[in-house]
Amino acid sequence: MIAVVRSELYRSVSIMSSWLALIGFAFMAALFGWFSREAWSLFAGLGAFGIAVTVTAQHFQHRTMVLVYLNHPHRWRVLIAQCFSAALLGTLLAAVSGVAVLLDDNAAHYRSTVLVAPVMAVFGTLCTAVVRRPLWLIGGAFAWLLFAEGIINRMAIGLPFGSFAMASGGNTKALLYLLAWTAAAIPVALWAIHRDLSSD
């Protein structure tokens, strides 16, 4: 499993589009951090979700997941390793993008966001194992965020992104909701990874 994590991290830093995605998401979060710490938290969480989707979906998009499964045919182990490496990238993204918040005497908020961001990355990896196509997933997540969470639920606690936003402010109940969403995604992802990998 450590081999998969090392390989995933090396792969992420050796592909420019992964770098650009990481920098882009971090820049967005940092930019919104100048306006409010809550906005930074939300965009750090979205960034963690986005970078997880980007690095995992690239495997399906370019079918390199075939090579991963040839090395490690027990797919659930690969999924755990990918969740772990996405969590590391999500943590890095949140930690780096939130320096302005940290310097603004919001250490507690910064800490809780950095601690919760990897959960969003894991959620993103699990979602990618199910949907596999990055455009469908990112487009779907955007529509979900806008309509279900923004307009209908008004970013309140209960749904994943709203729960993340609240959890990053130190709300324990919201964190439990986010963990519940992530836990609910696990069996679906475990089923989904055992689907056949389509050939070209």
Next chain:
Amino acid sequence: MIEIRDLTKTYGKIDAVRDVTFTAAPGRVTGLLGLNGSGKSTTLRILLGLTRPTRGAALINGRRYRELDHPVRHVGAVIEQGLSHPGQSGYARLRTQALLGGFPRERVGRLLEYVGLEDAATKRTGDYSLGMRQRLAVATALLGEPSVLVLDEPANGLDPPGMAWLRELLLAHAAGGGTVLISSHLLAELEHFVDDVVIIGRGRILASGTLAELTGTARLRVRGADMERLAKAFEHQGANVVPEGPFLFVSGLSPEEAGDIAFAAQVPVYELVAESQNLEDIFMSVSEAR
């Protein structure tokens, strides 16, 4: 050793492969031949644990792929014409695979040199030609120094020197006791180096055997001084003789037997050619027979 036993894969009501059975033995190059969509890739993907069979078993050294301990040390695979992220360099791609398999960094450089990509190591794989991607895929397959090589259409995109290089590599691997299973629809290319042949069509095995058995001697083309006497002499020995132009086409005799008969009949022979079938002829004949 690769063993495929009664393998069936069904998608809905369509059989991608049905009751496919064959073996690929160590020390030999086995060609899995068939047209596009005949079931070759499905068979190989099941063998490599990427697709689940509906029925049957595909075994490598007696075990299913997922049961192998550190599978890439047993099996090297070239599939889907060189999988890689187009934004990653050849070196980074192979290094990623080396990390994944737990192989040392030094092996990456050595393999890039071995497959002739050392000068293109820092180039993005998206800028590679199809032949270069195939070479990179071969390098990846060789990372774990496996005893079994499984290659799906590796000849696609290779230029003649590339094809000669691949042929030498596979022959050397088999000569060293390794097992090679190679699929292709380029029958003429494979004819030069496969030992055993499995012909698949519409998901079923149409014919299998050694190349010598399948191509065999189909008939003799004979031209001599007295064609009438020669024909009678051959027919007297039970051969089937068809005169055509200046030749007799004789089946049912070996070249040695035909020569001896002509000598005994005291008819000078000017031409005696054993006409063997090529893989394409065999493929067409077994396809039409079904």
